[in-house]
Amino acid sequence: MANAIVARSLDEIKFWSRIMKEHALFLSLGFTHEQKQLITEAQQFITVFERIEEKLSKFTVNSDLRQIQAFNREVFQAAASIWQYKRKVLGLTLRCEIRSNNFPLLVDHISREAAYFANRLKELNEGKLVPKPEAIIEENVFFLRIMADHAKFIGHLLDPSERKLVEQAREFSHDFDQLVFQAVDLESMRPQSETGPILSQFLNQNKVSVASLRDFKKTARELIEACRIKSIIHPLLADHTFREAERFLEIIDLFEASLE
Structure with a gap:
């Protein structure tokens, strides 16, 4: 059971960390030139998930379960943070405080995926395989x-x-x-x-x-x-x-x- 949770955790992080990194890229490309702060924040998330991918490469399916659980908690925080960022962007868009080339439904869509990713990590740390x-x-x-x-x-x-x-x-x-x-x-x-x-x-x-x-x-x-x-x-x-x-x-x- 422990090995199965380790393997599944690594698989989820490998797939979804890349997805989160790309979401940040797509958002940054959709912002207009004057939305520099939002672009900077998006680029920071690219760096965050690149570091997670680097750390992920050091683990194997035989890694200690407690180490993986700690890693899951770390990645959970990153997923929760990018979810908050995406919801902030969505709020700004819906209130017409910013106008960008990112569809509101797209921003909502990618925030749902961040919430899903965070929840999967939480479930795995609870032993729900x-x-x-x-x-x-x-x-x-x-x-x-x-x-x-x-x-x-x-x-x-x-x-x-x-x-x-x-x-x-x-x-x-x-x-x-x-x-x-x-x-x-x-x-x-x-x-x-x-x-x-x-x-x-x-x-x-x-x-x-x-x-x-x-x-x-x-x-x-x-x-x-x-x-x-x-x-x-x-x-x-x-x-x-x-x-x-x-x-x-x-x-x-x-x-x-x-x-x-």
Whole structure:
């Protein structure tokens, strides 16, 4: 059990620390020239998570559990801090105290991911490795909403002349909104649906949809990197959303294994 928690902790930190670092970069690129203080703060978070990645490289799956728990607490503080920063930026945006090129929904989206990361570290330090069935549904709600957001962002950041791709992004947005509503419905039907074929079918349906979106993101990333489509999507952002879809598929596999 201890080794499993160590391995899972290192995996979560490896994946999400890179995501947090990239969030800080994307925010900094979206601010206007006069928003120097917010840009500086974003760049400081890039440094924070780069240091975490450096420290992470010194641990292995055979590291002492107590050392990993201490590291988890350290990273938790960084995740909580960047969450606070993101919520501050969102508040400034919604009150029209700043005007930037960062969509309010995007800032909310990345703050939800920071909260998720912090919560995962807290759960691991509490010894919670395998989620209960109701937590599986909740986590799917979280990730399905993330996927729906990605489709919306892609649709809005593609050049309007890319009509076919914009329409595809809109279709994915609609499909994942429906999956979110379906997951919320299933969540409210507990405890009857906590176990059995309904939950397995739910996961399988999500896997098929996420794999389709993942493939769309992969194609978009390749086209953006090759400068074959018109958009204002940063190549790293395209890769970022692709990796998050891959992550969701890995998590669905873990959930399915826990139900067997």
